[in-house]
Amino acid sequence: MSDTQTTASAHGGGPFIAAIDQGTTSSRCIVFDKDGRIVAVDQKEHEQILPKPGWVEHDAAEIWTNVQQVVTGAMRKAGVTKKDVLALGITNQRETTLLWEKATGKPVHNALVWQDTRTDTLCRELGRNVGQDRFRRETGLPLASYFAGPKIRWLLDNVEGLRERAENGEILFGTMDSWVIWNLTGGPNGGVHVTDVTNASRTMLMNLHTMAWDEKICASIGIPMQLLPEIRSSSEVYGEATGDELGGLPVASALGDQQAALFGQTCFEQGEAKSTYGTGTFLLMNTGHEPVNSYNGLLTTVGYRIGNEKPVFALEGSIAVTGSLVQWMRDQMGMINSAAEIETLASSVEDNGGAYFVPAFSGLFAPYWRSDARGVIAGLTRYVTKAHLARAVLEATAWQTREIVDAMQKDSDVELMALKVDGGMTANNLLMQTISDFVDAPVVRPMVAETTCLGAAYAAGLAVGFWSGTDELRANWKRAAEWTPRMDAETREREYKDWLKAVDRTMGWIEEES
Amino acid sequence: MARTIQSLERGAAVLRLLAGGERRLGLSEIASALGLAKGTAHGLIRTLQNEGFVEQDPPTGKYQLGAELLRLGNSYLDVHELRSRALVWTDDLARSSGESVYLGVLHLQGVLVVHHVFRPDDSRQVLEVGAMQPLHSTALGKVLSAYDPVALSEAVDGERADFTERTITGLEEFESVLDLTRARGWAADVEETWDGLASVAAPIFDRRRMPVGAVGITGAVERVCEGEELQPRLVAAVRDTARAVSRDLGALRF
Numbered sequence: 001m002s003d004t005q006t007t008a009s010a011h012g013g014g015p016f017i018a019a020i021d022q023g024t025t026s027s028r029c030i031v032f033d034k035d036g037r038i039v040a041v042d043q044k045e046h047e048q049i050l051p052k053p054g055w056v057e058h059d060a061a062e063i064w065t066n067v068q069q070v071v072t073g074a075m076r077k078a079g080v081t082k083k084d085v086l087a088l089g090i091t092n093q094r095e096t097t098l099l100w101e102k103a104t105g106k107p108v109h110n111a112l113v114w115q116d117t118r119t120d121t122l123c124r125e126l127g128r129n130v131g132q133d134r135f136r137r138e139t140g141l142p143l144a145s146y147f148a149g150p151k152i153r154w155l156l157d158n159v160e161g162l163r164e165r166a167e168n169g170e171i172l173f174g175t176m177d178s179w180v181i182w183n184l185t186g187g188p189n190g191g192v193h194v195t196d197v198t199n200a201s202r203t204m205l206m207n208l209h210t211m212a213w214d215e216k217i218c219a220s221i222g223i224p225m226q227l228l229p230e231i232r233s234s235s236e237v238y239g240e241a242t243g244d245e246l247g248g249l250p251v252a253s254a255l256g257d258q259q260a261a262l263f264g265q266t267c268f269e270q271g272e273a274k275s276t277y278g279t280g281t282f283l284l285m286n287t288g289h290e291p292v293n294s295y296n297g298l299l300t301t302v303g304y305r306i307g308n309e310k311p312v313f314a315l316e317g318s319i320a321v322t323g324s325l326v327q328w329m330r331d332q333m334g335m336i337n338s339a340a341e342i343e344t345l346a347s348s349v350e351d352n353g354g355a356y357f358v359p360a361f362s363g364l365f366a367p368y369w370r371s372d373a374r375g376v377i378a379g380l381t382r383y384v385t386k387a388h389l390a391r392a393v394l395e396a397t398a399w400q401t402r403e404i405v406d407a408m409q410k411d412s413d414v415e416l417m418a419l420k421v422d423g424g425m426t427a428n429n430l431l432m433q434t435i436s437d438f439v440d441a442p443v444v445r446p447m448v449a450e451t452t453c454l455g456a457a458y459a460a461g462l463a464v465g466f467w468s469g470t471d472e473l474r475a476n477w478k479r480a481a482e483w484t485p486r487m488d489a490e491t492r493e494r495e496y497k498d499w500l501k502a503v504d505r506t507m508g509w510i511e512e513e514s
Numbered sequence: 515m516a517r518t519i520q521s522l523e524r525g526a527a528v529l530r531l532l533a534g535g536e537r538r539l540g541l542s543e544i545a546s547a548l549g550l551a552k553g554t555a556h557g558l559i560r561t562l563q564n565e566g567f568v569e570q571d572p573p574t575g576k577y578q579l580g581a582e583l584l585r586l587g588n589s590y591l592d593v594h595e596l597r598s599r600a601l602v603w604t605d606d607l608a609r610s611s612g613e614s615v616y617l618g619v620l621h622l623q624g625v626l627v628v629h630h631v632f633r634p635d636d637s638r639q640v641l642e643v644g645a646m647q648p649l650h651s652t653a654l655g656k657v658l659s660a661y662d663p664v665a666l667s668e669a670v671d672g673e674r675a676d677f678t679e680r681t682i683t684g685l686e687e688f689e690s691v692l693d694l695t696r697a698r699g700w701a702a703d704v705e706e707t708w709d710g711l712a713s714v715a716a717p718i719f720d721r722r723r724m725p726v727g728a729v730g731i732t733g734a735v736e737r738v739c740e741g742e743e744l745q746p747r748l749v750a751a752v753r754d755t756a757r758a759v760s761r762d763l764g765a766l767r768f
Contacts, residue, residue, distance in 0.1 A: 037609055340594035427598040429629075429643050447605045447634060478634040480605055481641055 014084035017466060018074060019457035020067055022092040022176045023257065024113065027066040029074035030453040031085070034466070036476040038450060039080075042073030049110055054117040057110035060098050063176070064183050072245050082249050088184070088241060089253035089460030091260035091452050092176035095202045097151035099162070099227070100179070102172050105187040109159050111176070112151045119150040126150065126221060138207045138214055140291055140300025142369075148175060149204035149221045156222065166224050173227040175199045177254040184251050185239035192239040195229040196254035197311055201302040206231065208291040208300060211311060233305040234259070235459035253459030255304060257452050258282045261422060262314060263304050264455030265446060266477045268470045271414040274451070275401060277425035279327075281319040283401065285408045285416070286312060296407035297367035306462060306470075315411055317366040317404035321359040322397045323425055328359075329393055335386050343430050345390040353388030354379040356502035357396045364506060367407040374509040378502040397425070398434040399499045405439050418442040422451045429483075437487035438496070447478040524550065525558050529567060529579070538576035591726045591763070593619055596718070597629040599762045604631050604729065607755040611748050613733035614639070615755075618647060618654035618715075619726065620665045623672050625654045633733065648707065650674040650688060651681050653715035654728040656701035660692040661717045661725035680706045700753055702744050705735055712738035714749050716756035721764030729756050 016039060021028045028043040044066040049057040075085065095114035100107045112118070123143040127134050132143040141147055152173055156163045165171050174182065177199045182191035200206040200213075205223060207214040213228050232238060234255045241249040255263060258276065262284045265274040273285035284303065291300050291313045303314035321328075326339045336342050356378045358364075363371040377389070405416055418441055425431055426445050436443040448454055461467045527548050532539060539547075545555035559577060562568040566582030597617065604615045608631040617629035625647040632639045649655035649669040658665040674683040682688050695701040703713040715730025730752055731738070738748060 035609070037606070338592065338595055340598045341592050343594040344592050424598075427601050428594070429597070447609055447631070449602060449605065478609065478632075479636075479639075480608065480631045480634075482632070482639070483641060 014080060015086045015466065016078065016080055016084055017087055017089060017457040017461045018071060018085050019089040019091065019253075019453040019460065020071060020180065021257070021260075021453045021456065022063060022067060022090065022180055024093045024096075024115075027063060027070050028453065029067075029070040030450060030457070031074050031078040031080065032454065032457045036448060036454055036458070036473075038448065040074045040078035041450075042070040042077060044070050044073075048113075054120075056113040056116040058096065058113055060100070060107045060111045060179055063111075064179065067180055067183075068243075075245075082246055085249060086466050087237075087250045087252040087460040087464040088246070089456035089458075090177050090180055090251070091253075091255050091257050091456035092180070092199070094175065094199065094256035094258065095146050095148050095151075096176055097148045097155070097173070098176070098179050099152065099155050099159075099166070099171050099173050102170055103188055105183065105191075108162060108171065109155055111179075112154070114146050116151070117145045119145045119154050122150050122154060135204055135217055135220075136300075137293070138209070138217060139204045140201065140208050140293075141204050142299075143204070147202055147204040148173075149217070149223060152203075152227065153222050163224075166227050169226045171227055172229070173223075174229055175202070175256075177256075178229045181238055181251055181254065184241045184246070186242045189242070193229045194232045194238050194254075196232055196234045197302045197305045198234055198256040198259040199254060200231045202256060208302070208313070211302075211305075233307050233309075233311075234263075235304070235306040235463045237463055250460075250464055252461075252463035253456050255456055255459055258284055258316065259302070259304055259314070260453070260455030260459075261451045262286065262455065263458055264448070264451030264453070265420040265422065266458075266470070266474045267303075267420065268312075268474065271412075271417055272420070273405075273408070273416055274420040274422065276451075277322055277397070277421060277423035277431075279322070279324045281322040281397065281401070281423075283317045283319075283404050283408075284314045285412065285414070287315055287412050287414065288312065292412045294407070294411045296410050297369050298404070298407055298411060304459065306459070315408050317407060319397065319400045319404070320363075320365045321361050322400070323423075325357075325359045325393055325396060326425075328361075329390065335390065339424075340427070342390050342393060343428050345387050346394050347430055349385070349387040349391060351388075352379075352391045352395055353384045354381060354498075355384045355388050355392045356499055357389065357392040358499075358502050358506050359393075359396055360503075360506040363510075364503070366404055368503070368507075370507050372508050372510040373506040376502060376506045378505055379498065394428070394431045394434055395438075395499075397431060398438040399496070401435050402438045402496065405441075416441050418444050420444050420446060422446065422449055432481075432483045433486070436483040436485050438492065440485050440487075440489075440492065442485070443483045444479055445481045447480040521558065524548065524554070525562060528555070528558050528562060529583075532568065532577060532579050538571050538574065538578045540574075540576050544577065591720055593626075593628045593727075596727055596759075596763075600629060600718075600729065600759045603755045603758045603762070604629060607729070607731065607751055608632065608634055611731050611733075611751050613731040613738065613748070615729065615731055616642070616647075616654060616713075616715075617718075617727060617729050618658070619728075620649075620658050620662055620668070621646070623668045624649055625652060625658060625728070628727070648675065648677070650683070651677055651703060651707040653701045653703040653713035653730045653732075656691060656695055656703070657715045657717050657728035657730070658725065660695035660701065666692070677707050678705055678709055680704065682706065700749055704739060704742075704744070710735055712744070714738065714744055714752045716753045718756050718763070719760045726763070729759060 026045040031039040098111040237250045270288035275283040299316040303312040305311040360373040364373040569580040614633040615631040618625040659669040700716040712735040713732040718727045
């Protein structure tokens with residue numbers, strides 16, 4: 001081939017930062033230069049183990065093998081060795097739970113993935129007469145099956161002899177950040193057992209007001225505290241990597257994936273928010289140094305903590321069905337051939353023709369939390385075509401963004417200045433314009449789409465002095481596109497009312513057995 | 515009205531016959547169904563076969579419609595698909611060149627901007643997706659006219675307005691610019707559309723090597739040019755990006 005990848009030559013020389021993204025479907029490593037530009041990427045998927053409906057597991061040993069391969073792979077593609085890399089950063093799928101033997105590094109069970117719903121009943125029991133908000137004041141989280149605490153409890157109850165071994169101090173718990181750091185730094189031979197504040201804030205075991213494990217909650221859920229890693233900041237040197245290819249490299253950051261995206265988008269000021277549009281959507285807003293309680297169905301979580309600085313908190317809202325609704329239109333309805341075509345179809349009409357699509361496929365999430373809701377297409381008339389429905393599909397993502405932004409503003413009393421977006425759906429121009437119209441704020445896309453890995457790289461680079469501070473990172477942030485509101489207030493409020501009416505019609509469809 | 519061409523009519527009749535039947539047809543069946551001599555029918559089928567419109571089933575020797583016909587029907591590349599494929603590469607082009615990036619396709623008598631990446635400085639910029647640019651004077655337009663025959667006829671037949679004193683409006687001169695574009699694989703616009711601005715663009719091809727769009731950068735003439743010449747570094751960056759997007763669309767190496 002006459003022209004191979006020219007990336008390396010187009011970038012300055014080293015040094016570089018390598019960031020590992022241990023994600024739900026794959027592990028990736030990206031090498032970044034000082035401007036925050038991508039030098040090389042390597043990626044490897046791992047198996048999704050589905051033992052029964054609702055259960056999702058990962059083989060942690062496979063994940064560790066893949067992580068090592070992608071790190072060396074990305075460095076090889078970038079044409080660099082460990083001498084050119086100043087630090088390794090880590091970002092990871094959040095809440096996925098693993099227990100392993102301290103002496104051998106052998107997992108005692110597959111990791112229970114965040115999507116796994118086997119702890120539903122356990123969470124209901126733990127709520128007892130108080131309900132799902134039993135630990136919300138301390139942890140910022142409702143009792144839901146995603147979070148790690150109840151998953152640990154399930155493993156202790158269901159793997160024979162495990163509780164006893166855990167109480168004897170033979171077993172370690174970790175989310176994927178802890179697992180990767182422990183293995184990188186030597187595993188059974190002196191590996192450091194740590195987690196960062198953002199990952200710890202998703203266990204339901206950490207008290208947001210003390211930033212330490214909460215003894216009472218651990219006792220209530222039934223978790224021996226010997227299992228738990230030390231809670232550290234998101235940006236500091238936890239230890240040095242071992243082994244031939246990486247030996248001596250400082251392991252210098254850990255952040256849950258959504259928090260890493262917040263960091264990569266340089267949302268360092270109170271009121272700055274990012275929204276990642278993928279299969280689902282995650283919106284996080286920086287609320288400053290105090291945890292803000294949510295009365296509108298959002299999660300309170302740690303945004304990040306740099307070394308010894310004060311922690312920064314965030315409010316989080318998620319939308320279950322966004323990109324997956326477009327896939328549904330393609331795969332189940334056959335109305336489009338590719339995801340990108342939704343924009344072509346939707347652009348062929350001026351408006352939604354009166355149709356509203358509320359994709360409450362498995363209930364309504366933030367800010368409603370109604371598991372008895374199911375999807376609805378409302379406002380149908382003979383006039384409505386599939387193009388109007390395509391428009392309603394895109395509008396559904398935009399209205400749901402508006403609902404979360406409204407809830408955030410109510411909870412925090414902070415007005416959203418601009419929404420920084422990333423993820424695959426940012427290629428959809430009509431969607432981005434519609435979000436700006438509905439939220440009535442500018443929507444801004446940065447030049448590096450890989451904000452998650454970039455966030456981990458930034459945090460690691462700060463820890464080793466590669467970047468001087470958050471101001472320098474902010475200067476790296478470049479605007480690739482900006483959409484500004486073009487809708488008049490009257491139309492917006494009228495259509496929002498119609499959307500809310502449609503939402504109302506989804507509720508109570510399932511008659512719960514409880 | 516111009517005379518029709520008999521052999522094309524007969525070719526169309528062969529295709530229609532193969533499309534209508536449930537079974538594959540042999541040479542003599544086709545010849546007799548259409549009332550043609552066997553030799554004539556054979557010539558028609560051979561030609562259609564060379565174009566991929568007809569295929570021969572090896573075990574039976576019978577004929578059926580070819581895969582190329584299906585591809586013809588689905589050849590339209592969705593512009594939003596194009597944007598989605600180009601996103602990463604165009605972001606990188608904006609960062610490496612320091613200029614704004616545009617992706618354009620032929621639409622009516624001009625270039626429709628389907629993607630725009632801001633210049634990476636902190637200045638206020640407005641998204642120009644959906645804007646139209648002229649075919650005869652812009653770098654994107656010249657690339658499309660040089661590689662896409664439909665764009666060429668639009669540019670040749672349409673009015674070539676005089677935007678600046680450097681705009682090329684004469685047909686002969688315009689066609690020689692397109693020759694140069696084809697020869698070197700990229701086009702430029704140095705203050706031919708907008709005073710003070712210069713652009714460079716290169717073609718994007720799909721897997722069948724059809725020109726589906728053009729990608730380019732636009733910036734202040736003193737940054738994009740070095741004296742009268744375009745900066746070779748920028749030309750190379752634009753061409754690399756066009757190749758990368760083409761590769762993503764499945765175009766073979768070139």
